[in-house]
Amino acid sequence: QSALTQPASVSGSPGQSITISCTGTSSDVGSYNFVSWYQQHPGKAPKLMIYEVSKRPSGISYRFSGSKSGNTASLTISGLQAEDEADYYCCSYAGSSTYVLFGGGTKLTVL
Amino acid sequence: EVQLVESGGGLVQPGGSLRLSCAVSGFTFSTYEMSWVRQAPGKGLEWVSYISSSGNTIYYADSVKGRFTISRDNAKKSLYLQMNSLRAEDTAVYYCARWDLPELCFDSWGQGTLVTVSS
DSSP states (O other), rough: OBBBBBEEEEOOTTTTTTEEEEEEETTTTTTTTTEEEEETTTTTTOEEEEBBBOOTTTOOHEEEEEEEEEEEEEEEEEEOOOGOOOEEEEEOOOOOOOOOBBBOOOEEEEO | OOEEEOOOEEEHHHHHHHHEEEEEESSSGGOEEEOOOOOOTTTTTEEEEOOOOOSOOEOOOTTTTTEEEEEEETTEEEEEEEEEOGGGHHHHHHEEEEEEETTTEEEEEEOOEEEEEEO
16 A cells, blocks of 8 residues: 655745646556545645546636546646645545555645 | 534553544535545645445555444444554544545545544
């Protein structure tokens, strides 16, 4: 049950776009279109931002988008805003034995 | 409004036991699958356990298998995590989270309860 691989940190200036990658294997990310992304501000609970690779829950800004290619999923945030500064985690369904895997998390800094 | 409220965390000695609870409101608990997810201090999220809506199907992460037991009481709208043989590495904030079908994602989270395993 190895965690999915994310970069430890990314940064961008207000108005710019950034992309966070999430690399798994053919047993998890590569096999299922059930990748989700969560935003977590310090001291707060995680919040669902993207599900099923690219779908946004109600109330989530269009600035957040997701995609997947092979064993790697990606979260893109466009038009960076100060309030986007947070930790971001990817998550993938991994079948009935492993069930769920999270990435190690990426700290986004808005410069 | 969907609400999940965890309780039961605290300080426990290595080898000890603790039972966490998660009381829910704002949705039909008996129709949703649920999970526990934990986060060690300064670390990332780690899925711990899953239980189906009926309680008939249960999964655990390898790190807690044989030591933790997940359960639920649909009449009381509550989720539980019995933690035995606790280790220092179990120290974390424990979140209960609603597992949404068919999207297979955690769409609602509690605020978490801190478990500290230390002598």
